[in-house]
Amino acid sequence: MMTNEQVMRYGRHLIMPEVGVEGQEKINAARVLMIGAGGLGSPSALYLAASGVGHMTIIDPDVVDVSNLQRQIIHDTSSVGMPKVESAKKRIAEINPNVQVNAIQDMLSNDNVRQLVREHDIVVDGTDNFQTRYMVNDACIFEKKLNVYGSIFRFDGQSTVFCAPEGPCYRCLYPEPPPPGMVPSCAEGGVLGILPGIIGVMQATEAIKLILGKGRPLVGRLLLYDALEMKFRELKIRKDPSCPVCSANPSITELQDYEYFCGIGSNATLEGGEEDAAQPVKQVSAQQVKEMLDAGRKLTLVDVREPQEWDITHRGREADSAGQRPGAHERAGHRRRHRGLLPSRDAFGARHQFSAKNGFREAAKHGWRH
Numbered sequence: 001m002m003t004n005e006q007v008m009r010y011g012r013h014l015i016m017p018e019v020g021v022e023g024q025e026k027i028n029a030a031r032v033l034m035i036g037a038g039g040l041g042s043p044s045a046l047y048l049a050a051s052g053v054g055h056m057t058i059i060d061p062d063v064v065d066v067s068n069l070q071r072q073i074i075h076d077t078s079s080v081g082m083p084k085v086e087s088a089k090k091r092i093a094e095i096n097p098n099v100q101v102n103a104i105q106d107m108l109s110n111d112n113v114r115q116l117v118r119e120h121d122i123v124v125d126g127t128d129n130f131q132t133r134y135m136v137n138d139a140c141i142f143e144k145k146l147n148v149y150g151s152i153f154r155f156d157g158q159s160t161v162f163c164a165p166e167g168p169c170y171r172c173l174y175p176e177p178p179p180p181g182m183v184p185s186c187a188e189g190g191v192l193g194i195l196p197g198i199i200g201v202m203q204a205t206e207a208i209k210l211i212l213g214k215g216r217p218l219v220g221r222l223l224l225y226d227a228l229e230m231k232f233r234e235l236k237i238r239k240d241p242s243c244p245v246c247s248a249n250p251s252i253t254e255l256q257d258y259e260y261f262c263g264i265g266s267n268a269t270l271e272g273g274e275e276d277a278a279q280p281v282k283q284v285s286a287q288q289v290k291e292m293l294d295a296g297r298k299l300t301l302v303d304v305r306e307p308q309e310w311d312i313t314h315r316g317r318e319a320d321s322a323g324q325r326p327g328a329h330e331r332a333g334h335r336r337r338h339r340g341l342l343p344s345r346d347a348f349g350a351r352h353q354f355s356a357k358n359g360f361r362e363a364a365k366h367g368w369r370h
């Protein structure tokens with residue numbers, strides 16, 4: 001039974017024939033697992049909360065950083081430094097106190113994913129890395145739950161619903177992860193702040209439709225959105241009859257080592273004698289680069305920043321003696337100066353090659369300016 005407050009709050013839903021009291025009660029009884037309280041999780045959680053989803057579990061290990069606020073609209077300036085899940089919970093309580101929020105500040109892992117998926121009706125995947133996507137996909141197949149998927153990069157986004165019995169799963173669409181470093185993250189390549197709003201709200205829309213059992217969900221359809229052209233396209237995606245997880249005779253029937261599957265070695269060593277085909281250039285942190293320099297190791301640092309990245313640390317610093325923005329034709333020479341990251345090994349014939357993780361952004365934290 002809905003309270004008087006709920007009848008008033010959800011009035012615009014109650015008068016819709018596709019929702020009505022029965023539909024609203026379904027929404028109020030629904031349990032949604034939100035994976036990530038970031039770019040996609042923010043708008044979807046806000047709208048699902050406003051719609052009256054009765055229970056939401058939000059899992060995210062991170063704290064709010066000022067660089068999140070350009071797009072992660074569930075957080076605000078006053079929540080910088082706060083766990084994202086706590087910030088999200090606080091905002092949801094302000095929007096709709098009827099929503100019960102379970103805030104989990106943790107990584108989603110093989111230890112918790114199956115139980116979390118099992119305890120919810122629908123999963124909204126707002127993750128930004130491949131290993132978690134495969135893990136969420138497999139867990140949803142094993143636990144027979146729907147996975148509302150979204151992804152974003154720069155001006156492009158996509159959304160679909162995976163893991164319906166009649167539709168494809170993430171592995172049907174992407175049987176193999178890309179080689180590590182091949183697909184830049186939003187942190188590396190950027191993302192239009194508005195874009196996750198569009199894609200996250202699509203995910204919320206699909207979640208509500210699935211809860212209501214109304215309309216035609218994005219099962220077997222990958223919706224592509226191009227913000228620059230302001231165009232939507234739809235691709236038919238089919239269930240792979242030989243899919244290792246969702247086919248009739250699956251070869252994968254339990255959770256895997258997803259970091260290994262995605263080529264992210266946890267045992268990469270600094271001295272890296274062995275060459276791993278999956279990860280030809282080892283990653284080191286800016287701190288490790290500093291330690292190598294402090295230890296007197298002979299390093300050649302090569303800057304592979306794009307001109308717009310170079311601008312970030314140099315705009316407004318014209319007095320800086322090195323303050324010349326590299327033009328495209330100058331960049332080859334610019335790269336040879338002693339800055340930033342590493343290029344292909346052919347150019348240097350170096351004995352060991354490392355890629356400095358997060359490059360100039362990290363380096364700046366260590367006080368390097370160029």
Ligand SMILES: [Zn+2]
Pocket residue numbers: 168169170171172173239240243244245246247
């Ligand atoms: Zn599949």
